Amino acid sequence: xxxxxxxxxxxxxxxxxxxxxxxxxxxxxxxxxxxxxxxxxxxxxxxxxxxxxxxxxxxxxxxxxxxxxxxxxxxxxxxxxxxxxxxxxxxxxxxxxxxxxxxxxxxxxxxxxxxxxxxxxxxxxxxxxxxxxxxxxxxxxxxxxxxxxxxxxxxxxxxxxxxxxxxxxxxxxxxxxxxxxxxxxxxxxxxxxxxxxxxxxxxxxxxxxxxxxxxxxxxxxxxxxxxxxxxxxxxxxxx
DNA sequence: ACATTAATTATGT
DNA sequence: ACATAATTAATGT
Numbered sequence: 001x002x003x004x005x006x007x008x009x010x011x012x013x014x015x016x017x018x019x020x021x022x023x024x025x026x027x028x029x030x031x032x033x034x035x036x037x038x039x040x041x042x043x044x045x046x047x048x049x050x051x052x053x054x055x056x057x058x059x060x061x062x063x064x065x066x067x068x069x070x071x072x073x074x075x076x077x078x079x080x081x082x083x084x085x086x087x088x089x090x091x092x093x094x095x096x097x098x099x100x101x102x103x104x105x106x107x108x109x110x111x112x113x114x115x116x117x118x119x120x121x122x123x124x125x126x127x128x129x130x131x132x133x134x135x136x137x138x139x140x141x142x143x144x145x146x147x148x149x150x151x152x153x154x155x156x157x158x159x160x161x162x163x164x165x166x167x168x169x170x171x172x173x174x175x176x177x178x179x180x181x182x183x184x185x186x187x188x189x190x191x192x193x194x195x196x197x198x199x200x201x202x203x204x205x206x207x208x209x210x211x212x213x214x215x216x217x218x219x220x221x222x223x224x225x226x227x228x229x230x231x232x233x234x235x236x237x238x239x
Numbered sequence: 240a241c242a243t244t245a246a247t248t249a250t251g252t
Numbered sequence: 253a254c255a256t257a258a259t260t261a262a263t264g265t
Binding site: 190191192202203206207209210220222223 | 256257258259260
């Protein structure tokens with residue numbers, strides 16, 4: 001029977017091909033993928049939805065199948081700081097990999113997104129039984145740590161223009177989509193979002209982008225930013 | 240060198 | 253028409 005107690009509502013049947021090419025699962029047999037999928041809950045999220053919140057008990061872990069998620073923390077003074085963006089094809093909410101039982105940050109969808117999730121009690125089973133799952137997940141936590149660490153260094157040493165230039169370049173590298181005359185960040189992003197990424201104000205970001213726009217480095221419509229001249233941006237990123 | 244405040248304009252439903 | 257995004261100028265630290 002196609003009804004399945006773990007699937008939310010009315011989503012299309014989950015096909016094995018959803019996972020077979022993703023690194024944490026790419027070494028697995030088809031029947032292993034099948035059982036993994038049968039245990040998964042699939043859910044669609046509108047843009048701007050919190051998948052889970054900082055400090056909440058980490059009851060599930062997630063695989064982002066489509067869309068983008070920003071990982072957000074709230075500072076003691078109440079302002080949002082975006083630590084990083086996660087593109088589709090990556091795991092998130094993997095508190096167990098950090099030895100935690102609560103989520104260390106809030107995950108907000110930056111665009112309409114689709115994610116699978118599993119109850120956290122399956123985590124140890126995944127790590128133990130599925131070849132490549134452990135190594136791949138720890139590889140990604142390593143990469144994220146590195147990225148966040150790099151950002152901290154930037155905040156301490158670089159000026160605002162360099163920071164937002166760097167942030168833009170990272171976004172373009174990680175989530176950029178090639179278009180006719182440049183590379184566009186392929187989810188909606190506001191000046192406010194960029195300012196939260198770079199620990200500055202939306203006004204400063206707005207001024208910088210306006211300046212770069214006149215200089216022909218970038219082009220932007222509302223919530224859409226396109227980099228026309230990455231090399232020139234790299235120059236501003238280095239001061 | 241950058242934030243803050245405030246006023247103004249543009250854009251999407 | 254309304255809410256949200258973006259720009260711009262003036263002023264403050």
